Amino acid sequence: MILVYTESEEGKIKKIALEAVSYAKGIADQMGTTVTAVSINAKDTSELGKYGASKILQVSNDKLNNFNGEAYADVIGQAAKNEGAKVIVLSSSANSKFLSPTLAVNMEAGFVPNVIGLPESTSPFKVKHSVFTNKAFASTEIKTDIKIIGLGKNSYGLKENETSAASEAFSPNLDAHDFDMEIVSVDKATDKVTIADAEIVVSAGRGLKGPENWGMIEDLAKVLGAATACSKPVSDMGWRPHSEHVGQTGKPVASNLYIAIGISGAIQHLAGINASKVKVVINNDPEAPFFKAADYGIVGDAFEIVPKLTEKLKEFKAQNA
Amino acid sequence: MKILVCISHVPDTTSKINFTDGDTKFDTNGVQFVINPNDEFGLTRAMWFKEKQSATVHVINVGGPETEPTLRKALAIGADEAIRVNTPATDGFSVAKQLANVAKDGGYDLIICGRESIDYNGGMVPGMLAKLIGVNFVNTCIGLEVEGDKAIAIREIDGGKETLKTSLPLVIGGQKGIVQESDLRIPNMRGIMQARTKPLNVKEPVASNAETSTVSFEKPAPRGAVKLVDNVDELINLLHNEAKVI
Numbered sequence: 001m002i003l004v005y006t007e008s009e010e011g012k013i014k015k016i017a018l019e020a021v022s023y024a025k026g027i028a029d030q031m032g033t034t035v036t037a038v039s040i041n042a043k044d045t046s047e048l049g050k051y052g053a054s055k056i057l058q059v060s061n062d063k064l065n066n067f068n069g070e071a072y073a074d075v076i077g078q079a080a081k082n083e084g085a086k087v088i089v090l091s092s093s094a095n096s097k098f099l100s101p102t103l104a105v106n107m108e109a110g111f112v113p114n115v116i117g118l119p120e121s122t123s124p125f126k127v128k129h130s131v132f133t134n135k136a137f138a139s140t141e142i143k144t145d146i147k148i149i150g151l152g153k154n155s156y157g158l159k160e161n162e163t164s165a166a167s168e169a170f171s172p173n174l175d176a177h178d179f180d181m182e183i184v185s186v187d188k189a190t191d192k193v194t195i196a197d198a199e200i201v202v203s204a205g206r207g208l209k210g211p212e213n214w215g216m217i218e219d220l221a222k223v224l225g226a227a228t229a230c231s232k233p234v235s236d237m238g239w240r241p242h243s244e245h246v247g248q249t250g251k252p253v254a255s256n257l258y259i260a261i262g263i264s265g266a267i268q269h270l271a272g273i274n275a276s277k278v279k280v281v282i283n284n285d286p287e288a289p290f291f292k293a294a295d296y297g298i299v300g301d302a303f304e305i306v307p308k309l310t311e312k313l314k315e316f317k318a319q320n321a
Numbered sequence: 322m323k324i325l326v327c328i329s330h331v332p333d334t335t336s337k338i339n340f341t342d343g344d345t346k347f348d349t350n351g352v353q354f355v356i357n358p359n360d361e362f363g364l365t366r367a368m369w370f371k372e373k374q375s376a377t378v379h380v381i382n383v384g385g386p387e388t389e390p391t392l393r394k395a396l397a398i399g400a401d402e403a404i405r406v407n408t409p410a411t412d413g414f415s416v417a418k419q420l421a422n423v424a425k426d427g428g429y430d431l432i433i434c435g436r437e438s439i440d441y442n443g444g445m446v447p448g449m450l451a452k453l454i455g456v457n458f459v460n461t462c463i464g465l466e467v468e469g470d471k472a473i474a475i476r477e478i479d480g481g482k483e484t485l486k487t488s489l490p491l492v493i494g495g496q497k498g499i500v501q502e503s504d505l506r507i508p509n510m511r512g513i514m515q516a517r518t519k520p521l522n523v524k525e526p527v528a529s530n531a532e533t534s535t536v537s538f539e540k541p542a543p544r545g546a547v548k549l550v551d552n553v554d555e556l557i558n559l560l561h562n563e564a565k566v567i
Contacts, residue, residue: 066483069460094461101413102451104414110532111532137540139535143532183484185484187482196479196480271334274541292547296559297550309557
């Protein structure tokens with residue numbers, strides 16, 4: 001059977017977890033087996049059945065309220081062993097990327113991250129995944145008995161597959177070593193959409209001329225319920241925090257919509273946002289390389305266009321609410 | 322303090338990506354190789370430990386002789402000694418196993434890796450290495466201080482950061498933030514001259530079976546031309562009715 005780790009945040013199952021379940025169900029159908037989901041401290045797991053999980057292992061343990069790579073890898077590994085999982089599916093969140101290599105060593109399992117679709121074949125087990133920061137794809141065979149897949153965000157989508165899911169409590173054995181590291185503090189903005197979770201990302205570059213002009217970017221992001229991001233020069237000059245830097249050495253973006261404002265489109269930037277589905281560019285330079293990588297573009301002054309776009313989107317949202 | 326910095330030898334970020342041999346191999350023709358950017362941030366942090374806390378810094382790479390200029394560059398930046406494990410870097414697990422073999426007897430207090438290499442983006446070597454040698458691991462590390470046998474590491478999490486206290490030895494997967502872009506060092510002539518005489522030890526690999534093997538590569542299909550619009554109403558219309566993303 002296929003085991004999928006369904007991540008939650010503050011007790012709520014994340015959307016990427018539902019995508020991972022959809023994907024796990026796809027593999028289960030290919031292999032003629034079923035999907036078991038394992039969740040840690042999630043309050044409501046009823047949605048998991050809707051996307052194809054037929055069994056849900058619920059772990060409730062206060063010591064696991066904060067993410068901990070070592071302990072979480074142990075929980076998932078023990079669930080996989082108990083259930084006799086042949087394939088383990090995880091998402092590509094920062095936390096899943098943290099724990100997957102640990103899990104792979106524990107399980108003596110081959111691991112392929114950034115997978116973009118169902119296995120091309122299950123015997124040999126071959127998956128396609130992005131490499132060179134989305135500038136290319138590779139087909140890779142996993143040769144071990146147990147296989148671990150890190151699913152790229154937004155690469156499979158949500159696929160409903162109503163299944164009657166049986167829930168049961170699961171109590172893994174955790175030892176002192178799992179809690180070797182002490183969490184001193186967690187500093188997290190809870191009121192902002194993160195780049196990792198965002199469906200829409202509004203990003204701006206040097207064309208904005210200075211950090212004082214970011215108000216209009218934030219306004220646009222707010223109307224769209226989007227995360228804000230920036231290009232590398234902007235974070236290097238300290239106009240915006242590093243956590244907003246997207247690109248090859250910054251954060252990858254795999255949103256449904258990416259709006260680039262005053263970003264010329266250096267190859268490193270384009271690589272980092274390539275996994276986004278629809279790209280819009282607003283730039284006053286018609287020669288900017290970004291126009292070659294975008295789906296829609298407006299050539300013009302961002303300082304005129306962006307506020308106008310925000311106003312019109314407010315009207316649009318009011319009409320379509 | 323003894324530090325090992327793991328260095329991946331990768332194509333420069335501006336490289337055109339092509340494949341040869343029936344799309345089974347990366348085409349290195351005309352490609353400039355560099356220290357993996359995420360590793361370079363870590364190497365710079367290691368230099369600060371060397372200068373402020375008298376650390377000894379070793380750098381290591383798993384790869385053929387063609388990767389030696391990249392190790393020499395790390396020596397020119399200030400590392401004391403380099404190690405090359407003489408085997409091609411195939412899958413992440415094999416690389417981690419080779420690194421673990423060197424690290425386990427090396428007496429390192431701190432092993433600094435980059436969060437991921439910018440070529441294969443596996444992001445698995447640091448975590449696997451930590452598990453193989455049985456030490457603590459912090460990924461996406463954006464700040465690191467060491468005092469005695471304890472480290473304080475700051476980790477980037479979705480939407481913020483987390484501060485962790487851990488004992489040494491420790492493996493980290495570092496990224497920008499552990500030092501800033503402006504802190505990166507370009508080797509000077511003196512460094513380059515010194516690097517020529519610093520030890521670069523070649524070690525033979527331990528036996529290892531690849532757990533995964535890449536069969537072929539492909540490039541994304543060329544995309545359609547951009548649709549230029551001249552007003553925001555038209556853009557909203559297209560995003561709603563055609564692209565269906567708002």
